Structure formats: structure tokens, C-alpha cells
Amino acid sequence: MAEETLKKEDTLAMRLKLIGQSCRLFYSEDPVKIVRARGQYLFDENGKSYLDCISNVQHVGHCHPAITKAAAAQMELLNTNSRFLHDNIVLYADRLASTLPEKLCIFYFVNSGSEANDLALRLAQQHTQREDVVVLDHAYHGHLKSLIDISPYKFRKLAGQKEWVHVAPLPDIYRGIYREDHPSPGQAYADTVKHLIEEIQQKGRKISAFFAESLPSVGGQIVLPKGYFSKVAEYVRSAGGVFVADEVQTGFGRVGSHFWGFQLQGEDFCPDIVTMGKPMGNGHPLACVVTTKEIAEAFTANGVEYFNTFGGNPVSCAIGLAVLDVIEKEDLRGNATRVGTHLKDLLKKLQAKHDVIGDVRGVGLFVGLELVTDRERRTPATKTAAWVVKRLKEEDQICVSTDGPWDNVLKFKPPMCFSLENADLVVRCIDRILTDVTANDLKLENEDI
Numbered sequence: 001m002a003e004e005t006l007k008k009e010d011t012l013a014m015r016l017k018l019i020g021q022s023c024r025l026f027y028s029e030d031p032v033k034i035v036r037a038r039g040q041y042l043f044d045e046n047g048k049s050y051l052d053c054i055s056n057v058q059h060v061g062h063c064h065p066a067i068t069k070a071a072a073a074q075m076e077l078l079n080t081n082s083r084f085l086h087d088n089i090v091l092y093a094d095r096l097a098s099t100l101p102e103k104l105c106i107f108y109f110v111n112s113g114s115e116a117n118d119l120a121l122r123l124a125q126q127h128t129q130r131e132d133v134v135v136l137d138h139a140y141h142g143h144l145k146s147l148i149d150i151s152p153y154k155f156r157k158l159a160g161q162k163e164w165v166h167v168a169p170l171p172d173i174y175r176g177i178y179r180e181d182h183p184s185p186g187q188a189y190a191d192t193v194k195h196l197i198e199e200i201q202q203k204g205r206k207i208s209a210f211f212a213e214s215l216p217s218v219g220g221q222i223v224l225p226k227g228y229f230s231k232v233a234e235y236v237r238s239a240g241g242v243f244v245a246d247e248v249q250t251g252f253g254r255v256g257s258h259f260w261g262f263q264l265q266g267e268d269f270c271p272d273i274v275t276m277g278k279p280m281g282n283g284h285p286l287a288c289v290v291t292t293k294e295i296a297e298a299f300t301a302n303g304v305e306y307f308n309t310f311g312g313n314p315v316s317c318a319i320g321l322a323v324l325d326v327i328e329k330e331d332l333r334g335n336a337t338r339v340g341t342h343l344k345d346l347l348k349k350l351q352a353k354h355d356v357i358g359d360v361r362g363v364g365l366f367v368g369l370e371l372v373t374d375r376e377r378r379t380p381a382t383k384t385a386a387w388v389v390k391r392l393k394e395e396d397q398i399c400v401s402t403d404g405p406w407d408n409v410l411k412f413k414p415p416m417c418f419s420l421e422n423a424d425l426v427v428r429c430i431d432r433i434l435t436d437v438t439a440n441d442l443k444l445e446n447e448d449i
């Protein structure tokens, strides 16, 4: 098939006519049409290249030849469902097990992060024989109904909070209730969960699970304070619940120093259930839940088969194995550490120059740049952030987007092959745009941009 089958305006017209309008486009006012990609670069219908700072799904790089080759070879040979005995599913589970603490050893393969979290919810509820769940404020765990219910990021705009869902404060040390000047923010935020559990118990309810993203993403690219997860796990387990770490965005070495985001919380911490997705298949729909023997046995004990038509098929697992090989062979974790540190250092230097930069945070290639109109009050500079995103796209062909409850955090989660030169370029361009905003005294927050 040609790179472009339809003219851009026809594609857009057909999309408007045929595709549900709640499925939004990036840059909705002037969308880019991408027809091919390689590594960290996207190419539009005219061959113009865009630097991709946001595709965390194409983890080892867009259209990596090793992944394409593994997929094609397995597709040519066999693709069945996982009721037939096959090597790939067990070899893949075994490779994943080698990245995880020993007690996380039973795998269920699914097709999306949402399916993984929905199954995690079922596992937790079946194991504990309880319903209630504690989640972090602003969290997003997926698009299924069960997950909208446990995602404040979504349910606050919809039907609201269910009586079995309880929201703990987001441990955001820049903007949250305990900040960077607190002597022990990990403990202080964990105590908020402890108190919430006590309140839940006073109402005669019992918790089944605590769900958290290992680094909350739509919450604003948050790095959780040290010690938080261990303490929360202690409180949750002593109340009879289990700890679910959502690694859908953060797993597979994105944080560089560790394979899993939850490992940033220390050697002594191990969740009871981990969910994974996005980067796993480099764009192929592949996701997973891993848990302990005990929880898996409780799930089996209900006597009902868990069958997932596509989950864990030979092609998906061949791709998953190839992704793990590329992460290792190309030292992508090392790259995430080197490039992520460089990017953060450059952004911190920029912070000294531009008052609009309130905070720079992140680990590895998971970095956030929070813009504020007033450093003291930390007032979100939402429109300035949107302006920077727009100009980066139009003037520099760089794709960045925003996150956080006020959409004022520029987020960087590029393919893991992102280079030092890519980081230099992005920061140089942001510097130019912010200098322009200041020099022209653009009052973006008051304007309709």
C-alpha cells in the first residue's frame, strides 16, 4: 500500500464522518497526518519529519526492524489462541519473571492496559472477597467501565464516585498537601492512606485493594516520595487488602535505573499484583497481569475458566520477547538514564532563566516540566503550556503534549532511543519560545489562543 492512500483533507473529512468524535486527534485544530515512522521520528505525507517526544508505546523505537522481523516470522508460521500448548507464552513469561521479584510469578496475558487493570481488580476482589478500592487522586487506570469507576481523572467528569471507591491524596511534593520542604513526605502521604482506611472501616466497609501508578502520569508526571509505597503496602495489607502497581506506562526500563517503576521505592517493596501494557509490544496490543501464587490460586478456586481470545498468542509473545531483546542489546535502560538525566539538567538550567518554569521532575525518560504564572502561588500556566506545544509542532516539528490536572505540565516520554542531541534540540526550542513569550510580554493566560 502507498504511504498515503487518501489526500489529507479527505482523510480528515472521512474521520469526522465515520469515527466517534470522542476519539480525539492530537493537534485537533490542525492535525498532522503521519504515514511512516522510524526510531524517534515520525514522517508526514510530504516526508516532513517530526521528533516524537511522547510515544511511550513505541518503546524501542517506531518500526524497529527486529520487532517487525520477529512478528512477520511468527505470523508466517502460526498464530493461535493460548489454549493450544506453545513455547512462546511460557518462554515470554519466564523472561518477564526474571525482571520481577520472585513472589510475582503467575502471569495472565491480555491485550490492553485496561484489560490488565480490570483483571487485577477481579483478582484482588476474588482473593479478598471484598469490593472496596483505594486509588490516588487524578489517577487513570483505563477506559473500561470498571476502571472509569476507579479513575478520578475520568469519574469526576462523569457519573461521580462510587461508594466502594475511596480517593487518597496524590503524593505530589510540588503541588500537593505535603511539599518538598516536608521532612518526611513519603510517611506523611502514606499516613493519609492509613487514615482513609480507618474511615472506610468506621463505615463498616473493608478494602480489597490499593491501586496506584508507580509514577502517576496524567496526575502530572509525578515522582512519588521515597518510602511511600512500603508504608502504604503495610497499612493496606494489615487491613486485609492487596497492593496493585499499575506499570502500564512506566515499566520496561523507562526509568532507566530499574526495570520497573515500583523498584524506585526500594528493595524492600514488592506489590501483590503488577499490571503492564503500552511498551510491552512496541505498538502491538500486548498487556499482562502478574501476581503471586496465593492470589492466582484464589482466582482459580472459583472454578471459572479465564479465557482471553487474543491474550498471549504466539505472535504477541514473539513480539514481547523481541522487545526484551532490543532493550538489552541496545542498552536502552542505560540510554534512558543518560539522556533523561541530560534532559532534566538542561531543563533545570532553563528554569533558572525562565520564571514560568515552576518545576522540573522525572526519572529516566519520564520527565515533566511544570509551567506556572506565579512561582510563589504555583498558579498553573495552562495556556502557556498549550502555546509551547503548538509552537514546537509548527516551528520545530517537535511533538510534545501536556498532562496534569491543569494541563500545565509538558511531558516527555519518548521512544527509548531518544538521543542526547534530541534532548539538546528540544530544550533549545523551548528556550527560544519562552524567551519570545517574555520578550513580547505575551499575556497568554488572559488570551484566547
Ligand SMILES: Cc1ncc(COP(=O)(O)O)c(C=O)c1O
Pocket: 111, 112, 113, 114, 115, 117, 140, 141, 142, 143, 213, 217, 246, 248, 249, 277, 278
Ligand atoms: C497508567 C495507565 N493505566 C492503564 C491505561 C489503560 O491502557 P489501555 O489504553 O492500553 O487500555 C493507561 C492508558 O493510558 C494508563 O496510562
